[in-house]
Amino acid sequence: MKKILLITTLLILLVACSPNQVNGDAASLYKTEDPAQISLDLPDELTSKEETHIEIDVHQAVAEISASLWKQGEENDSVNLDITKMENETYLMKHTFREDGIYYLQIRAETSESKIMPTKRLIVGDLSKEEQELLEQESDHTDHDGHDHSDHH
Amino acid sequence: MKKKSLYKTIWRWHFYAGILIAPFLIILAISGGIYLFKPQIEAFLYQNYYEVEVRDEKTAPEQQINAVQDEYPDATVTRYRPGETDDRSAEVRVNLDGESYTIFVDPYTNDMIGQLNDKNRFIDRVEEFHGELMLGTFGDRIVELAACWTLILVITGLFIWFPRGKRKLFGTILPRLNKKKRIFFRDMHAVTGFWLSLAIIFLVLTGLLWSGFWGTKVQTLATNLGIGYPPSIWVGDTPESTVQTKDIADVPWSAQTMPVPESDQQQGFIPLSMNEVVRIADEENIYPTYEVIYPSSPEGVYTLSVFPPKAQDEATMHIDQYTGAILADYRYDHYQPLGKLMAWGITVHKGLEYGLANQIGGLIVCIGIITIVFSGIIMWWKRKPDKHLGAPVAPSVRTSRRLIILLIVFGLLFPLVGISIIVVFLLEWLIIRRIPTLKQIFQIEES
Incomplete structure (x- = not known):
């Protein structure tokens, strides 16, 4: 009798203490996606009035791709950029920025499985005081939130 | 073990489990009965927050969220709900001073319609009561334990109810309403219990899916085996x-x-x-x-x-x-x-799948559970002697090999039950058997 109780106790503890961990590859047992990824290759320092080359790599066969660019605060005046396909399945854009400032470059790309629309913020040349402040405000806001949050713990 | 003593042993278990679990069943039935009507209750409570006047065109979601951020500069936005119809407000969930608020926004004018501190949401508190008695993890485990023991109650109850000898319609599947009070309460208990047994088992098993211990284990196992929910819905990380x-x-x-x-x-x-x-x-x-x-x-x-x-x-x-x-x-x-x-x-458990019929069905089961609990308590109270609890005197479960195996299997399927059974045995063995007064109250037989 005591033996049975002991074995039961041990078995129950074994089940009760088994880990509650979902396997890392569990998602592969269900419906999976094949999301397009993107990398943009461009110079670290961008300057205006000089042709800039931007290379796009989507890592997958691309069905459709387009790019638009606008300057901070001029969202409604965006321009579409010409894209040329290169031999190694990457795409090239050439653009000459008219003036220094904060720009936003949005790529829209479609593969057979996936659609992406990433936006990259570009810093061209030297920023004006206002533009610098604008970016710093964002950073300040970030810091502020960070501290605010930790206060409650 | 002889048939008669097996019957008494099972009755004894039904008796003790029933007395212990009764208060929790009442709490679950009442809170559940209210929660069933969440859609109607919330539509009534928050009607002024939900409804907006339909105009030409809705503004962009980002504008609505910006309007909230302008109004609450210190808040951090955590969720956005666009609103499903033309006359439904948008909702922006924010964290403000460590508390979560829902801000209702008119999606045509970006005006704030109202704010609701989420901890004051009536239905959420009912849900918290239903799921964890408002006691956090500890409460969650208690509710889970009560739910598992409810399964034992239903199974032992059905065993006791099962007609022996001559089969009669009344007293088995129909209540005898014109007999003595004792018979009336017995039928309220047993006949109602029989009719609702499947529904109660269903509610317990589906409800257990929410439980922090058993539910999480079952969800993890099912997801890992590829037979359950994909990861990130109940358990598992988001990509x-x-x-x-x-x-x-x-x-x-x-x-x-x-x-x-x-x-x-x-x-x-x-x-x-x-x-x-x-x-x-x-x-x-x-x-x-x-x-x-x-x-x-x-x-x-x-x-x-x-x-x-x-x-x-x-x-x-x-x-x-x-x-x-x-x-x-x-x-x-x-x-x-x-x-x-x-x-x-x-x-189905939440009363949503089949609309009003589902809600009414759920409510009937809740009322039924309350009926079963009260009639059970009344039966006991009417019978209870002064000196002890009035439990049926029966040989210990340890004298039946089949019952032990059943208990072990049940204890493995529901580890919290297994642990609680071990605790009960230890209590009986270490304390109750050694103190004469307790021994008398619990009517422990010498074995």
């Missing part, structure tokens, strides 16, 4: 953004839960606007009552989540916050068989 951290711009974190590294990177990818996320949701035909959960870290994702009345309309979608790529798209159709069954069980 992460495919963009490398070094390519991300340092931007304000609207839904921040951790400090941002001091990178100060001005150039880089910026998160998608809510306008784009909502456009994706519409393109992908997500059920319109969905809400969008903001990423909680720079590597995180936007999650679209919707659990409508019918399980078939459920959806959970994770979107890369920088590229807008759909990283995971889980609909009811993508749940594996056990996941589908659980999803359906959950919506």
